[in-house]
Amino acid sequence: MAAETGTPTTLTLKSNDDELFSVAESAAILSVTIRNMVEDGCAGGVIPLDNVDGKTLASVITYMNGISAIPADEEKKKSYRDKFLSDKDFETLADMVLAANYLNMSCLMDAVSAKIAQVMEKKSVGWVRRKFGIENDYTPEEEAAVKEEHKWTFEGVETDDDN
Amino acid sequence: MQMRMRPSTNIESLPEELLYDILLELPAEDIYKGARLVCKKWYKMICNPKFVYAHFHNSTPGLIVECRFDSTRPVTFVATRRGRIEVSKFNFEFRGVVWGSCNGLIVETVYDGISTHYITNPATDQRFDLPREEPDDSYSVMLFCYGGCADDIFSKKYKAVSMCCSTYNGSKIWSCAVLTVGVDKSWRNLLTEHLSVSEPLTTEGFVHWPHNEGEGAYVFTLNVETEIFTVTPVPQGCGGERLTYYLPTGKSLSLIVFCNDFSFEIRIFNEAHNRAQYAFDKSEEKKSSVGHRLRPPPPSAAGDGPKVEHCSYSDIRKKFK
Known part of the structure; x- marks a missing residue:
């Protein structure tokens, strides 16, 4: 799989479905969780990552390698992140935010959170409920009351019959 | 497996x-x-x-733009989002003139023979009436947030500062009134004698009235939290014939002095200076006198005088970006 060998130190990561990945230590320590293990000297063998599946871990490692190859240039890193996330579907994004949280990678987490929020932008309540399979637990009266609470002042939110 | x-x-x-x-x-x-x-x-x-x-x-800071002379033009919100300037219509019916804002709250004033001020939260459509003003009419109203620790929103307090003009013995007198929002039942008048007709400039927690008359130029400053006025002399060589320009830059007030076509001198009143009660200090004038344009401020002056920074044009762009 997405292995990068030949670098001075490589670590072996194991996903929760027992796939093995080797990754350069310099890239892997973007994850604070892994960095702490390295610093504590317990990254010698195989590092088991119990909360991340193989498909997601492969993605995260692609990201680690990609972003660590970019020198300290925030603009370029940002455009890499945007490009990296642009073709991910919602389920992948949700898996990635969980993985990023577990691995303690704040830059990836912020980017994925923003990307998920972007999916919801300018969408109607009904769209959000349908898309995410959320059950409406308001009674019609309660919903009307919440709507009346604050009348928002911006225009441009699409109506219920949108995409 | x-x-x-x-x-x-x-x-x-x-x-x-x-x-x-x-x-x-x-x-x-x-x-x-x-x-x-x-x-x-x-x-x-x-x-x-x-x-x-x-x-x-986490939200995008921006500017509310209102055209006071043409009420048919909509109030707009200008902000930069994702690297682009966005202008959006503010679909909110302001009752009066928009004077200022603080933390998303807006002060507006309706004038119908007497000024009535409101604090409006356009996001929630809530209005808070401020007590009516006794003096003739108010010239501008500013809103400030102060006190409390950063993490505790409930400990924050708001104060409104109003500049008003009264007629006394046939001549106009400017005065300044303060009101602690939610606490004071009426406006409290503060000192009047040094206020000028010039538009006050505001920085975080401070109101400044620059007096730019030749070599005796000074800035009159009100610390909104303590309600203490201070007078800060403008260093010699910054007033007079040279073109100067005051610019509120967020936390501090900057004085831009045009040296020639390509060079400016920028002086920044720092916060530490503003906090201390400051008297007219002659020695400060000496420290910053003409001919020292390229000299960095002495370390001892950092705490008690205006911080002097020298910038080329490109530096200024960076600073105020």
């Missing part, structure tokens, strides 16, 4: 703190029109004051 089968990840299966981070990234209009109506769990999360505060600090 053990395969762990699990249902596909959805937004509902995310831990609450991750959902919280995602909702924080939503623009306010989407939260109010969409997210808070989705379900009760989301509503609870969004209506928590901690969320409101965190969202406020």
